Amino acid sequence: MSGIGGPDSKDLTKWNGTAVASPDTAGFPKVTIKAGTGTGELSLSSGTVTVGTNNDKTGYSLTAGSYSVRASNSQRTSTSLSGAASTTWTISSVTTTRAQCAHNGAEAGTDTDTVSSRFITGNTLTNATTVTVSRNSATGTVIIQSEVLEFY
Amino acid sequence: MAIPQVTHDMNGQQVIVYTVPQSIMDAAQGGFVYLHVVWFLRRQMLGTTGQWIGEWAGYAPTPSDAILKRQGDARLRALDRWTQQVQRQITPYGAAWPTVASAWNIDTYEACPQGGAVCLDVTRFGWPVGDHVWHRWDDVRQALDWPDSSGHRFIEIDLRSLRVVAQQHSHRPVRDAVPGQKVFDITGTMFEHAWGGIHGRFALMENGLWGFDPDNTALASGRPLVLPSERKVLTEARIDLSLIGVLPQRDVIRV
Numbered sequence: 450m451s452g453i454g455g456p457d458s459k460d461l462t463k464w465n466g467t468a469v470a471s472p473d474t475a476g477f478p479k480v481t482i483k484a485g486t487g488t489g490e491l492s493l494s495s496g497t498v499t500v501g502t503n504n505d506k507t508g509y510s511l512t513a514g515s516y517s518v519r520a521s522n523s524q525r526t527s528t529s530l531s532g533a534a535s536t537t538w539t540i541s542s543v544t545t546t547r548a549q550c551a552h553n554g555a556e557a558g559t560d561t562d563t564v565s566s567r568f569i570t571g572n573t574l575t576n577a578t579t580v581t582v583s584r585n586s587a588t589g590t591v592i593i594q595s596e597v598l599e600f601y
Numbered sequence: 602m603a604i605p606q607v608t609h610d611m612n613g614q615q616v617i618v619y620t621v622p623q624s625i626m627d628a629a630q631g632g633f634v635y636l637h638v639v640w641f642l643r644r645q646m647l648g649t650t651g652q653w654i655g656e657w658a659g660y661a662p663t664p665s666d667a668i669l670k671r672q673g674d675a676r677l678r679a680l681d682r683w684t685q686q687v688q689r690q691i692t693p694y695g696a697a698w699p700t701v702a703s704a705w706n707i708d709t710y711e712a713c714p715q716g717g718a719v720c721l722d723v724t725r726f727g728w729p730v731g732d733h734v735w736h737r738w739d740d741v742r743q744a745l746d747w748p749d750s751s752g753h754r755f756i757e758i759d760l761r762s763l764r765v766v767a768q769q770h771s772h773r774p775v776r777d778a779v780p781g782q783k784v785f786d787i788t789g790t791m792f793e794h795a796w797g798g799i800h801g802r803f804a805l806m807e808n809g810l811w812g813f814d815p816d817n818t819a820l821a822s823g824r825p826l827v828l829p830s831e832r833k834v835l836t837e838a839r840i841d842l843s844l845i846g847v848l849p850q851r852d853v854i855r856v
Contacts, residue, residue, distance in 0.1 A: 506654070508643060508716035510684035513725045514678050518745045525770040529800045529816065529826065538757050538767030539778040544727045557821050578778040590818040590826060592800075601726075 498558045524597040526580065531590045535571065535583035542577050550574035554584070554594040569593060621658070621727055625701060633660040633699070637724040641738030641745075642709065643717055651738035654718055655705035658728045660689045661698050680722075688720045704731035721745060732773040747772035753788040754796045761801040768796055778850075791838035798831035809821055813838065 461469055470479040524540050552572040568591045571583035584591050626635040640654040668679040690697035693705040717737055723745075726732075735751040738744075755769040760781055769775050775784045787793050801815040813835045815827040827835070 485690060496644045505689050506710065506718040507685065507688060507720045508638065508718065509823060510638075510681055510688055510720040510722070511743070512677060512680040512684050514723040515681055515743075516721060517742070519747060521745065522772060524772075526767055527797060528767045529818075531816075531818070537779050538769070539775050539782070539784050540769060541732065541771040541773035541775050542727075542729050556822065578776070590800075590816070590820075592820070592826065 452459075464489045466590045482494070518601060520601055525594070527592065527594045528582065529590050530582070530584050533584075535581060537575060537579050537581040539578055540580055540597055543574070543597060545577055547601070548574055548597060548599040549593060550580055550595060550597050552593055552595045554592075556592050612826050621729070627822050629660045630699075632663055633700075634663045635659075635724065635814065636661040636687065636722065637726075637730065638684070638691070639723050639733045639736075640688075640710075640718045640720050641736075642713060643719050643738065643740040651740065652709055652711060653706065653734050653736060654709045655693060656702065656723075656733060657688075657691050657696065657700065657703040658724075658730045659691075659696060659698050659700040659703075684720060687856055702730040704734070706734075729776070734774065735772060753786055754793050755784050755786055755788075756792065756796075757782050757784045758803065765799050765801060768799055770796070791834055795827075795831040795834040795838075798827050799835065800826050801835065812836065 457562065463469060472479050522543075524543075526538065526540065528536055528538060530536055550572060552569055555568045565570065568584055569582060570585050571581065572593070572595055573581050573582045580595055582593050582595060584593075607854070621635075621637070629635050635658070637656070637658040640658045642650070642652045642654060644650060664680060664683045668676070668683055671679050687698070693703070693707055693710055719726065719740065721738075723733065733745075736745060736747045737751060737754065739746055747795075751772050752770055753770070753774075755775045756765050757767045757769065757775075757779075758764070759766050760783055766779075766782055769784070774786075777784050792799060799813075800818070801813055804812060804814040805810040815832045815835050818826040820826060825832075
């Protein structure tokens with residue numbers, strides 16, 4: 450084995466039949482990057498490397514169990530029934546298996562009965578997005594306040 | 602956007618639900634799993650802290666067995682890294698994975714600097730995509746929150762009688778679900794001040810303008826159904842034309 454400058458050292462003047470370009474810095478071969486957007490290519494523009502837009506806005510990500518949430522989510526609703534025996538209205542979607550619907554008050558007009566439970570015959574989470582309440586034969590208007598609770 | 606699905610309630614009435622059905626979760630191809638993620642700003646920006654950026658639901662590559670076999674904190678850490686890798690390729694302009702639904706605030710997304718957001722896996726809630734829009738992220742306590750200030754108030758109107766069917770308060774959007782009834786978000790309008798006492802109907806007044814005709818019923822206790830203060834707000838409120846615009850003209854009531 451010989452050292453640099455020895456009998457086995459090579460001083461390349463041509464590569465593939467073409468004169469080797471003079472280096473910008475001694476000892477560093479001058480290389481032209483193949484431009485393009487394919488494999489092994491770099492996208493070049495006006496002599497500079499074009500850096501793609503960095504869309505990674507996120508500093509960190511957390512899965513369920515890695516962060517905390519409130520233990521419940523509640524929705525308050527109210528309605529007034531005038532004559533109709535029942536009515537259905539809309540709520541934010543809930544998962545019915547962990548949601549509860551309860552009325553927390555009712556008051557009737559032109560009826561001296563002040564026991565709210567006598568006015569309401571039904572207060573149901575009909576499905577994931579609706580609540581249905583029904584009333585008895587109490588005369589006049591009945592106001593019903595209903596609350597939907599969802600637990601985690 | 603939430604995914605509306607028509608179904609029937611226990612009375613046979615047609616209703617629309619927005620929950621994510623099991624069939625959509627089960628539709629994940631081999632090697633993929635249903636995932637719902639939401640992004641929030643981590644720090645104050647645009648005048649607020651922890652603001653919602655966007656949501657995406659779709660089918661992401663299933664975590665490797667090496668991750669799934671782990672337990673406890675190691676499992677959570679590995680899943681966090683997996684979520685980070687998966688969400689990196691989801692933007693408002695496209696995703697590397699099959700998308701089921703997405704919703705974005707483009708302005709907030711564009712204003713967010715690199716590393717300025719946190720991404721949360723919210724699949725377990727089962728809420729429609731877009732439901733976290735008013736929620737907040739507490740970056741100090743690492744908590745997803747729906748504080749009182751995030752609540753919105755709504756009214757639901759029967760489109761035939763123009764009567765207010767219900768008044769709702771929720772920390773998530775209330776989307777139309779009962780045919781013939783329409784939900785309006787009244788947060789920030791004059792009507793919000795009378796919320797809880799909005800009993801009555803929308804009507805075309807004698808002056809030719811839309812107005813609100815409060816119910817005159819008195820309750821058994823003697824209290825009027827609509828309190829004088831509420832009545833003043835309701836009758837003097839300027840009706841948002843976008844609110845009235847959807848109401849059928851043929852059912853206009855003249856008072």
